[in-house]
Amino acid sequence: xxxxxxxxxxxxxxxxxxxxxxxxxxxxxxxxxxxxxxxxxxxxxxxxxxxxxxxxxxxxxxxxxxxxxxxxxxxxxxxxxxxxxxxxxxxxxxxxxxxxxxxxxxxxxxxxxxxxxxxxxxxxxxxxxxxxxxxxxxxxxxxxxxxxxxxxxxxxxxxxxxxxxxxxxxxxxxxxxxxxxxxxxxxxxxxxxxxxxxxxxxxxxxxxxxxxxxxxxxxxxxxxxxxxxxxxxxxxxxxxxxxxxxxxxxxxxxxxxxxxxxxxxxxxxxxxxxxxxxxxxxxxxxxxxxxxxxxxxxxxxxxxxxxxxxxxxxxxxxxxxxxxxxxxxxxxxxxxxxxxxxxxxxxxxxxxxxx
Amino acid sequence: xxxxxxxxxxxxxxxxxxxxxxxxxxxxxxxxxxxxxxxxxxxxxxxxxxxxxxxxxxxxxxxxxxxxxxxxxxxxxxxxxxxxxxxxxxxxxxxxxxxxxxxxxxxxxxxxxxxxxxxxxxxxxxxxxxxxxxxxxxxxxxxxxxxxxxxxxxxxxxxxxxxxxxxxxxxxxxxxxxxxxxxxxxxxxxxxxxxxxxxxxxxxxxxxxxxxxxxxxxxxxxxxxxxxxxxxxxxxxxxxxxxxxxxxxxxxxxxxxxxxxxxxxxxxxxxxxxxxxxxxxxxxxxxxxxxxxxxxxxxxxxxxxxxxxxxxxxxxxxxxxxxxxxxxxxxxxxxxxxxxxxxxxxxxxxxxxxxxxxxxxxxxxxxxxxxxxxxxxxxxxxxxxxxxxxxxxxxxxxxxxxxxxxxxxxxxxxxxxxxxxxxxxxxxxxxxxxxxxxxxxxxxxxxxxxxxxxxxxxxxxxxxxxxxxxx
Numbered sequence: 033x034x035x036x037x038x039x040x041x042x043x044x045x046x047x048x049x050x051x052x053x054x055x056x057x058x059x060x061x062x063x064x065x066x067x068x069x070x071x072x073x074x075x076x077x078x079x080x081x082x083x084x085x086x087x088x089x090x091x092x093x094x095x096x097x098x099x100x101x102x103x104x105x106x107x108x109x110x111x112x113x114x115x116x117x118x119x120x121x122x123x124x125x126x127x128x129x130x131x132x133x134x135x136x137x138x139x140x141x142x143x144x145x146x147x148x149x150x151x152x153x154x155x156x157x158x159x160x161x162x163x164x165x166x167x168x169x170x171x172x173x174x175x176x177x178x179x180x181x182x183x184x185x186x187x188x189x190x191x192x193x194x195x196x197x198x199x200x201x202x203x204x205x206x207x208x209x210x211x212x213x214x215x216x217x218x219x220x221x222x223x224x225x226x227x228x229x230x231x232x233x234x235x236x237x238x239x240x241x242x243x244x245x246x247x248x249x250x251x252x253x254x255x256x257x258x259x260x261x262x263x264x265x266x267x268x269x270x271x272x273x274x275x276x277x278x279x280x281x282x283x284x285x286x287x288x289x290x291x292x293x294x295x296x297x298x299x300x301x302x303x304x305x306x307x308x309x310x311x312x313x314x315x316x317x318x319x320x321x322x323x324x325x326x327x328x329x330x331x332x333x334x335x336x337x338x339x340x341x342x343x344x345x346x347x348x349x350x351x352x353x354x355x356x357x358x359x360x361x362x363x364x365x366x367x368x369x370x371x372x373x374x375x376x377x378x379x380x381x382x383x384x385x386x387x
Numbered sequence: 388x389x390x391x392x393x394x395x396x397x398x399x400x401x402x403x404x405x406x407x408x409x410x411x412x413x414x415x416x417x418x419x420x421x422x423x424x425x426x427x428x429x430x431x432x433x434x435x436x437x438x439x440x441x442x443x444x445x446x447x448x449x450x451x452x453x454x455x456x457x458x459x460x461x462x463x464x465x466x467x468x469x470x471x472x473x474x475x476x477x478x479x480x481x482x483x484x485x486x487x488x489x490x491x492x493x494x495x496x497x498x499x500x501x502x503x504x505x506x507x508x509x510x511x512x513x514x515x516x517x518x519x520x521x522x523x524x525x526x527x528x529x530x531x532x533x534x535x536x537x538x539x540x541x542x543x544x545x546x547x548x549x550x551x552x553x554x555x556x557x558x559x560x561x562x563x564x565x566x567x568x569x570x571x572x573x574x575x576x577x578x579x580x581x582x583x584x585x586x587x588x589x590x591x592x593x594x595x596x597x598x599x600x601x602x603x604x605x606x607x608x609x610x611x612x613x614x615x616x617x618x619x620x621x622x623x624x625x626x627x628x629x630x631x632x633x634x635x636x637x638x639x640x641x642x643x644x645x646x647x648x649x650x651x652x653x654x655x656x657x658x659x660x661x662x663x664x665x666x667x668x669x670x671x672x673x674x675x676x677x678x679x680x681x682x683x684x685x686x687x688x689x690x691x692x693x694x695x696x697x698x699x700x701x702x703x704x705x706x707x708x709x710x711x712x713x714x715x716x717x718x719x720x721x722x723x724x725x726x727x728x729x730x731x732x733x734x735x736x737x738x739x740x741x742x743x744x745x746x747x748x749x750x751x752x753x754x755x756x757x758x759x760x761x762x763x764x765x766x767x768x769x770x771x772x773x774x775x776x777x778x779x780x781x782x783x784x785x786x787x788x789x790x791x792x793x794x795x796x797x798x799x800x801x802x803x804x805x806x807x808x809x810x811x812x813x814x815x816x817x818x819x820x821x822x823x824x825x826x827x828x829x830x831x832x833x834x835x836x837x838x839x840x841x842x843x844x845x846x847x848x849x850x851x852x853x854x855x856x857x858x
Contacts, residue, residue, distance in 0.1 A: 035595040036602045043605050047464045054457060145667065146674035155681070214624055221634025223641070230641045230648065232667065245624075249616045256456035257609070 050260055057263035064266065067274040070111045072123050074134075078163035082138030085160045087167075088114070090126030097386065098197050099131040099173050100378075101164050103157060103188075105180035106289065107239060109281050110136055112365050113178070116274060119366040124375030130382070133164050135181075139283040145232050147286040149184075149293060150311030157188050161195050172197035172322075174382060179203050179335065179361070183297060186343075187310055190319040198385055200325045200378060201343065203335050203361055209301045210338040214246055219298040228291040236282035246333050275366065304346050317343075323351035325381045327374065332361040353381055464605050555653075559646045566639040573636045576623055584619030588612050 078085035085101070102122075104110035113134065114122040125132050135157070140147065165173050175196050177185025182204025189196045208216050228234070244251045262268040302308035308315040324347055328340035337356065344352045355377055357364050364370050542561065547553075591611055595601055602608045623629050652662045683691060 034601075035592040036608065038603060038605065038608070042603075043464070046605050050457070050460070050464070057453075142666070143670060146671050151674075151678065155678075212625065214621070217625055217630045218633050221630050223634070223638045226638055226641045226645070230645045232663070247617055248620060249613050252452075253456045253459065254610070254613045256453045257460045257606075259453055260457060260460075 053260050053263050060263055060266060060269060064269060064273065067270055067277055069115050069274055069278065071117045071120060072114050072126065077133065077167060078160055080156065080159060082140065082144065083156050084136045084138065085163060086134050086136060088122050088126055088132045088134065094131035095129030096131050096382065098170060099133055099164055099168055100125065100176050101161060101173055102132065102134040103175060103177045103181040103185045104135065105178060106137055106285060107180055107282060109278060109283065110134055112278050115278065115366055119371065121365050121375055124371060125379065128375060128379040130379060135160050137283065140233060140286045141284070142233060145287045148288045152289055153184050153188050154191065154311050154313065157184060158192065165195070174198045174200065176200040176202065177204060183303065186303065186317065186320065187315050189322065190315045190317055191310065191313045193319055193321055196322050198323045198382060199320065202327045203329050203332055203340065203364055205335045205339040206343045206346065207301065207304050207339050208298050210336055212336045213339055215334065216298050219294050222294070224291055224294040228287045231287065233287050234285040234290050236284050239285065240280055240282055304342065317346040318348040320347040321349050323385050324349050325353045325378065327355045327357060327377065329357045329359050329361055329364045331359060334361045460609065463609060555650060559650070562639065562642040562646050566643050569636040569639040572632045576629055576632055580620040580623040583622055584616035587618050588615035591615050
């Protein structure tokens with residue numbers, strides 16, 4: 033008995049079905065409108081350069097006294113946290129009574145090429161935090177850093193612990209030199225000075241290609257063959273297209289900030305090794321003394337769990353909680369499991385520390 | 388290997404192939420009004436894909452990816468079936484051999500699945516640099532060229548008046564050759580990843596020999612191959628060798644790009660056009676200036692804040708000293724007390740304006756102003772305005788950079804402009820109070836500089852400074 037037991041007639045039927053579905057797709061794809069995202073009503077509360085801080089409006093007033101400010105990564109657009117009605121971290125947090133704000137970094141262009149990490153962290157994030165705190169009339173707010181935004185939030189919390197009441201990190205890299213970190217392996221021998229001096233800002237297309245090469249067959253090919261299965265389902269197709277649009281809707285990276293992030297984080301691993309300096313401040317994770325919740329994804333191909341789960345060893349707080357989510361880097365915001373588990377976990381953790 | 392329950396299926400395959408080719412062509416003609424073409428197996432597919440090339444719908448890029456992937460998948464299915472049937476012996480279909488032949492490219496032909504990572508790198512050469520990919524193609528050295536020998540020739544010294552140009556083009560050729568060398572190393576690793584993937588695939592197949600775990604569809608076979616291919620790739624991509632090769636490839640590509648940019652800069656400069664270096668230089672200075680202005684505005688400039696604190700202390704000490712000295716009675720006496728040191732070298736009247744200049748930079752004692760106002764009313768009014776402006780600036784520091792919404796109202800704070808008149812007064816104020824006065828003057832000058840710089844910030848120009856209404 034061999035491992036392959038394919039009935040030829042069935043194989044032909046399979047081939048024919050695939051072709052038939054593609055033919056149906058001709059009509060379906062023509063009927064599908066351009067997809068939209070960002071389902072929750074929001075208002076602008078702060079603006080500076082290309083950055084905008086939004087406050088999301090829930091169906092009822094928030095019960096939480098301390099707001100959450102979401103600091104998303106610079107490398108993707110933040111609306112993935114509010115992608116669609118049934119896939120929205122924001123909506124689920126609001127439903128539980130949280131008061132949710134979000135930093136939208138905008139799309140950097142050549143005018144932003146000289147923005148440094150100091151400008152981002154001690155500038156933009158700091159002033160956004162101040163604006164939200166002032167609006168509510170509190171001294172400290174809760175910070176929710178996601179992915180690279182989590183690393184930036186860790187730096188901010190370490191430099192300005194007086195401004196952060198509780199810190200939540202999601203799929204956040206902390207130790208950049210774990211052996212299963214593919215991106216880290218690739219960047220270690222890169223001459224990042226030559227790279228940034230040549231490119232100026234780092235083009236989004238180039239970043240996207242880099243991410244696709246983390247799993248080249250699955251992300252460039254298998255995913256689209258799987259799409260054939262849902263081509264005759266308009267709703268599923270729209271969900272796919274919405275996610276697809278988000279994946280490739282990436283901003284260029286401000287050159288100087290990129291240079292420092294690669295050098296100090298990916299190459300130097302200074303967040304855990306020490307010696308990280310942002311502007312005039314030295315960053316010591318030991319200064320993070322507020323309660324910290326760290327949520328990471330067990331099947332994360334971008335930020336391996338090993339890169340995240342060491343956070344507790346490096347920070348100074350006695351109140352550290354860690355949650356391992358069964359899913360991937362993107363599934364942690366958009367999967368149905370994530371909708372059930374992640375907002376509840378965040379809300380419950382915050383509620384215990386509300387006093 | 389799997390068994391066929393129907394040895395006559397080859398005829399059915401021919402019929403089905405014709406059937407779906409016709410169906411494709413009909414669908415395409417119906418949708419786009421296209422003319423029927425020769426019955427090539429993929430013709431329907433091609434026609435279908437052309438429907439989207441004119442931007443039909445908003446999903447152009449996704450559709451391109453879909454078409455590309457499904458074409459490959461359809462080819463995989465067809466090739467697999469064709470190879471399997473050609474080698475079928477009775478009811479036994481050698482699927483494993485068929486897959487292996489298709490994977491490697493039967494008869495030395497193109498493999499069914501080129502490793503996407505290798506393809507991605509070729510495409511990446513064009514990302515973010517319009518036309519760069521075609522440029523790289525044009526510069527490619529001939530196949531089988533001795534790149535080492537070529538590089539040696541390209542490194543010959545240049546002579547004559549056009550030496551610099553010749554050196555540029557020689558370097559361009561050298562970096563291009565180096566890029567090709569690195570690309571070859573990278574492709575060799577991708578081949579290694581593919582081979583490793585196939586080894587793993589064979590291992591995975593061997594694990595599925597037991598009944599219940601066997602592969603029963605072309606799709607399952609494909610999915611198994613994908614798992615193996617990704618595992619093989621990951622092994623290579625996480626290795627130290629890959630790290631070195633990848634880094635060298637990125638660096639080599641950047642050197643080519645930099646050399647191209649240098650050429651473009653030269654041409655732009657010759658034509659009197661602004662170059663990227665010039666724009667970058669301006670951008671860098673602008674960002675540095677913005678940072679400095681913001682720091683000062685936020686009071687984050689530690690030196691300046693310390694200076695203000697020291698001045699305040701000194702001022703308070705002087706005031707306290709004045710109160711303790713018997714100089715007569717009334718407000719006029721207090722003013723005199725403050726200007727006491729100047730009186731040693733000149734008259735009180737002569738130094739009166741200097742005394743008024745002090746409060747522009749430091750907290751202003753109102754009692755000092757009152758008698759002076761009567762003597763020089765216009766300047767004193769200007770002084771009072773300046774004091775009020777400075778007070779506002781201190782209270783609302785930070786908020787002056789941005790717009791903050793409070794509920795439904797948006798409070799916009801206009802950039803504070805300090806009155807210029809007192810600045811002239813400061814210039815004269817160089818003696819008498821000595822160190823104290825000169826430090827006051829230094830501070831005021833710095834503050835004025837900051838205010839002016841802030842007024843030139845682009846985002847603040849768009850902000851109404853008087854009405855305080857939203858932008």
